[in-house]
Amino acid sequence: MQETVTTTFKGKELKIMELTVKQVRETFKRITEEEITFIDDLLDKKVPTLIVLECTGLTMEELEESKPSELTFLFDKVAEANPSLASMIQRRVEALDRLSTRNPSAQD
Secondary structure, eight states, X not given: OOOEEEEEETTXXXXXXXXXXXXXXXXXXXXXXXXXXXXXXXXXXXXXXXXXXXXXXXXXXXXXXXOHHHHHHHHHHHHHHOHHHHHHHHHHHHHHHHHHHHOGGGGO
């Protein structure tokens, strides 16, 4: 059974699921195939928008109709419900930063 974190989002109770390993893998595949969302560009958060959608069942439209402060809170709660996932993302970002710093010509 998946663990959940319950929070309030825009005045309504919301359950945030902890994703299974399979769900994480499948969602990461979608992330590599789809364009970065405007929300991902707007917010500097530990998890991408597609993960938030997968964990909450919310729609992109519901997220886009939210204030950045509401989204920041929600994204933090998703990371809290999925700490291993958030940690994996952070490690990958750090590795990418190290690689690009060591090999600046790779950006050409």
